[in-house]
Amino acid sequence: MINIFLRRLMYAVPIAFGVSVVCFSLVYLAPGDPLQTILPADASADTIAMVKAAYGFDQPLPIQFLKWLGRVMVGDFGQSIATRRPVILEVSGALYNTSVLALFAVPIAFSSGFSMGAIAGCFPGKWIDRILTGSAVLGVSLPNYWFGIVLVIFFAVEAMVLPATGMGANGSDQFSVLRWSDAQYLVLPVITLSMVPIGIIARTTRAAVAEVMNQDFVITLRAKGLSEAAVIRHVLKNALPQVLAVMGLQFGYLMGGSILVETVFTWPGSGFLLSKAIINRDVPVLQGTILMLALIFVATNLLVDLLQSWIDPRIRRT
Amino acid sequence: MPLGRFSTLLTAAMFAAGLTASARAESVLTVAMTAGDIPVTTGNPDQGFEGFRFVGYNLYDALALWDLSSFDKASDIKPGLATSWEIDPNNKRRWIFHLRQGVKFHDGCAFTADDVVWNMARVTDPKAPQYFTQQMALSRAYTTNFDSIEKIDDYTVAINTKVVESIFPYSMSYILMISRCKAEALKYDWNAYANDPSGTGPYRFGRMVPHERLELLPNKAYWDPKRVPKQDRVVLLPMPEAATRAAALMTGQVNFIEAPSPDTIPRLKAAGMQIVTNTYPHNWPFILNFVKGPMTDIRVRRAANYALNRAEFVELLNGMAIESYATMPPSSPWYGHPVRYEYNPEKAKALLKEAGCLPCKLTLAISTSGSGQMQPLPMNELLKSQLEAVGFQIDFKVMDWNSLIEIARSGVPKYPDIDGYNGSRALLDPMSALIKPIWKFHWSPAGANWGHFEDPEAEELVSKVLNEFDAEKRTALLIKLNELHADRALMIFVVHDVNPRALSPKLKGFVQAQNWFQDLTPIEVMP
Numbered sequence: 001m002i003n004i005f006l007r008r009l010m011y012a013v014p015i016a017f018g019v020s021v022v023c024f025s026l027v028y029l030a031p032g033d034p035l036q037t038i039l040p041a042d043a044s045a046d047t048i049a050m051v052k053a054a055y056g057f058d059q060p061l062p063i064q065f066l067k068w069l070g071r072v073m074v075g076d077f078g079q080s081i082a083t084r085r086p087v088i089l090e091v092s093g094a095l096y097n098t099s100v101l102a103l104f105a106v107p108i109a110f111s112s113g114f115s116m117g118a119i120a121g122c123f124p125g126k127w128i129d130r131i132l133t134g135s136a137v138l139g140v141s142l143p144n145y146w147f148g149i150v151l152v153i154f155f156a157v158e159a160m161v162l163p164a165t166g167m168g169a170n171g172s173d174q175f176s177v178l179r180w181s182d183a184q185y186l187v188l189p190v191i192t193l194s195m196v197p198i199g200i201i202a203r204t205t206r207a208a209v210a211e212v213m214n215q216d217f218v219i220t221l222r223a224k225g226l227s228e229a230a231v232i233r234h235v236l237k238n239a240l241p242q243v244l245a246v247m248g249l250q251f252g253y254l255m256g257g258s259i260l261v262e263t264v265f266t267w268p269g270s271g272f273l274l275s276k277a278i279i280n281r282d283v284p285v286l287q288g289t290i291l292m293l294a295l296i297f298v299a300t301n302l303l304v305d306l307l308q309s310w311i312d313p314r315i316r317r318t
Numbered sequence: 319m320p321l322g323r324f325s326t327l328l329t330a331a332m333f334a335a336g337l338t339a340s341a342r343a344e345s346v347l348t349v350a351m352t353a354g355d356i357p358v359t360t361g362n363p364d365q366g367f368e369g370f371r372f373v374g375y376n377l378y379d380a381l382a383l384w385d386l387s388s389f390d391k392a393s394d395i396k397p398g399l400a401t402s403w404e405i406d407p408n409n410k411r412r413w414i415f416h417l418r419q420g421v422k423f424h425d426g427c428a429f430t431a432d433d434v435v436w437n438m439a440r441v442t443d444p445k446a447p448q449y450f451t452q453q454m455a456l457s458r459a460y461t462t463n464f465d466s467i468e469k470i471d472d473y474t475v476a477i478n479t480k481v482v483e484s485i486f487p488y489s490m491s492y493i494l495m496i497s498r499c500k501a502e503a504l505k506y507d508w509n510a511y512a513n514d515p516s517g518t519g520p521y522r523f524g525r526m527v528p529h530e531r532l533e534l535l536p537n538k539a540y541w542d543p544k545r546v547p548k549q550d551r552v553v554l555l556p557m558p559e560a561a562t563r564a565a566a567l568m569t570g571q572v573n574f575i576e577a578p579s580p581d582t583i584p585r586l587k588a589a590g591m592q593i594v595t596n597t598y599p600h601n602w603p604f605i606l607n608f609v610k611g612p613m614t615d616i617r618v619r620r621a622a623n624y625a626l627n628r629a630e631f632v633e634l635l636n637g638m639a640i641e642s643y644a645t646m647p648p649s650s651p652w653y654g655h656p657v658r659y660e661y662n663p664e665k666a667k668a669l670l671k672e673a674g675c676l677p678c679k680l681t682l683a684i685s686t687s688g689s690g691q692m693q694p695l696p697m698n699e700l701l702k703s704q705l706e707a708v709g710f711q712i713d714f715k716v717m718d719w720n721s722l723i724e725i726a727r728s729g730v731p732k733y734p735d736i737d738g739y740n741g742s743r744a745l746l747d748p749m750s751a752l753i754k755p756i757w758k759f760h761w762s763p764a765g766a767n768w769g770h771f772e773d774p775e776a777e778e779l780v781s782k783v784l785n786e787f788d789a790e791k792r793t794a795l796l797i798k799l800n801e802l803h804a805d806r807a808l809m810i811f812v813v814h815d816v817n818p819r820a821l822s823p824k825l826k827g828f829v830q831a832q833n834w835f836q837d838l839t840p841i842e843v844m845p
Contacts, residue, residue: 030721038364038455043727045763047458054451082355082364083528084452084509093528149561157568164565165557171527266557268530276354276529279558281720 008305012298019294024065027286034283077288082280087288097172098269102254104190109197117205124210139199145260148192162187165266172268189265193258197250204246208239241308248304252297345843347549348572350557356532359515360508361496362456366689367834372554375835376534378494378517381415382487386831392651393833395491403487405787410482417473421541424522427499431469436498438467460492484787488747520545520839531555547839573822580636586820595816596830597649599745601642602692603809604738608769609730611737612675619807621669623659625708631813634700639813644804647814654797656804666708677711683739688719690742692815729762730769744834752799753780776802
């Protein structure tokens with residue numbers, strides 16, 4: 001296992017470097033001005049040149065990249081152009097807020113999606129399969145920002161039982177999941193955020209379970225006289241590695257926070273931070289956030305690889 | 319009555335009284351802004367004029383302030399931290415500002431001429447220890463004509479300008495004065511200052527949760543007793559999504575929202591919310607290319623203006639706009655009697671035929687959203703259909719706001735093939751409203767004359783305005799300038815926004831001034 005871990009970790013290093021190159025380049029390929037947030041709309045060329053020089057944006061891109069990479073290697077992601085706060089504080093605060101959402105969305109999405117998919121996969125073609133698969137397709141297909149707005153209309157505006165927006169009555173710095181007056185702010189965004197992963201995991205699980213159910217070893221298990229529950233246990237274990245890969249990706253998605261969902265609910269997480277950074281072309285925040293999210297994806301994939309190897313010894317041998 | 323029961327009752331009564339008192343004490347005005355973030359608190363704010371509206375002019379004052387007290391009257395500048403100003407009779411580039419005495423910053427330090435000198439160096443002198451690049455950038459649009467400043471005495475300063483500019487005091491309404499004491503005490507740590515700012519404004523800093531909320535508390539010792547806030551707290555929340563703002567108002571999470579979308583207004587009204595609107599100096603035009611392409615021909619520009627049925631735009635926006643036929647809205651003192659391009663498709667077709675531009679192909683840049691851009695996508699769909707009905711052929715280049723700003727700043731030298739862009743404009747002061755878009759001195763990228771318009775009559779009028787120190791005569795010249803904008807079809811004039819806001823029925827006393835800035839101080843929050 002240690003060898004596998006080290007090998008996978010080595011694979012992750014060039015991926016992380018590639019991600020940093022891509023995220024740096026993409027930000028500069030997009031049209032727009034990184035200093036838009038602090039320059040007036042009709043700023044003249046000389047003003048723009050002065051400010052660019054002051055912020056170091058007048059240097060060639062490779063030099064900017066190398067300087068940025070050098071700082072990132074020692075944990076310095078620079079300062080936000082808009083707020084002047086260290087990017088590491090901006091990103092870590094936002095990631096913490098998103099992780100509060102993910103703390104609830106991950107178990108809901110994974111358990112619901114897996115259960116739905118497993119049941120549907122065990123009864124392919126039956127009415128229960130059709131209902132569950134239909135629900136999964138609906139979950140994937142509904143635009144989650146639209147679904148979030150619909151939830152707000154029903155539960156916040158009409159029924160007035162849940163708040164419409166924000167993270168707690170007094171802001172995220174005083175937020176506590178143990179206090180209902182704060183925790184109620186989680187309900188609608190968590191439901192909205194869970195919809196897509198539930199659908200995707202349910203569909204993947206269904207396909208994997210249905211595929212395994214058709215394999216010869218299942219007939220052998222039944223021929224040996226195993227109870228149906230024991231057969232299903234074997235089937236689920238064999239379907240799990242495939243499902244885990246998708247769960248890993250969905251975990252990354254949830255940790256990234258959805259830009260649209262967090263914007264609809266004004267949830268101060270990584271998705272909302274990213275959307276503000278994109279709109280303002282706050283390049284240091286944009287680069288820092290994308291890199292951190294990419295590293296989370298890389299770390300999650302590493303973890304999934306290890307879990308898959310642990311569950312299925314065949315993977316270890318490949 | 320047994321003593322135990324009496325004490326229980328007493329405790330309950332005290333608790334109830336305490337609750338009542340605390341409820342009375344907590345009159346909170348909670349504002350949902352359209353901004354995506356909290357505007358910076360270190361002086362001049364970012365987030366455009368919304369930043370000035372909610373943070374800048376609440377924490378700070380400038381030498382001149384905007385009169386925001388009237389619904390009916392056009393808003394103009396008035397004395398702020400300066401009680402009066404005049405031009406030096408012997409030097410038309412030297413302005414004397416007489417400062418208000420007895421004003422204190424929130425930290426208790428007195429405001430004097432030294433603070434003005436120190437603040438101007440903060441945004442203009444790279445050698446000064448208090449120089450702050452971010453603030454330089456945020457102030458730069460208003461300091462381009464600033465040359466130097468000198469202290470005459472503790473309450474008088476003289477500001478020298480680079481060129482003669484009769485309207486220079488308007489620029490000083492945008493330079494906010496921060497506390498030298500506080501900045502020095504914090505050793506110019508601007509991040510620390512952002513979390514503990516000190517100004518002379520009607521509100522002082524309460525607390526901030528970055529990106530989420532800024533809380534302001536009343537400055538009970540404000541120098542203008544008429545503007546001492548009538549609430550106990552103002553909470554500012556960035557909420558860029560219009561549907562979220564409307565929902566937050568309906569659920570009572572906020573009691574004041576900016577810019578509800580026109581389609582939500584009937585629903586908000588039905589829920590008992592107050593919808594306030596007013597004309598203000600804003601327009602939603604297309605800024606045109608005068609160097610290359612069809613718009614260099616005045617007949618084509620006039621045809622585009624005659625092609626528009628502006629009433630349909632107003633209808634599209636549920637009445638939340640007024641028709642625009644000139645740069646300034648009719649309520650402006652600089653409006654005059656501009657030519658009105660009333661809807662006349664036949665005339666538009668005839669003009670295009672005369673210009674030999676059929677089909678008249680235009681490439682126009684538009685944004686999907688943005689500050690002051692109203693509802694850009696449906697409005698531009700309507701514009702396209704109306705222009706194409708008379709013989710234009712429109713190719714929209716659709717982009718996000720930041721990309722459009724890049725085009726707006728770079729101008730026709732970099733984007734010669736774009737015939738125009740849709741950029742809303744703030745028309746507060748004469749320089750931004752009427753001079754910059756027409757004056758050769760402001761040709762892009764050095765300034766805001768995006769399309770390189772040039773006209774000898776315009777140059778002469780601008781020169782007269784800048785040299786005219788009599789306010790009445792200057793107004794007459796500005797009227798002529800607005801009429802010239804319309805006559806030359808300087809832009810495709812479409813609509814002026816009416817700046818809708820929705821307020822909870824519990825709010826009383828808000829007067830929506832004819833301005834981008836608004837005064838929150840008179841608002842009372844009823845229980």
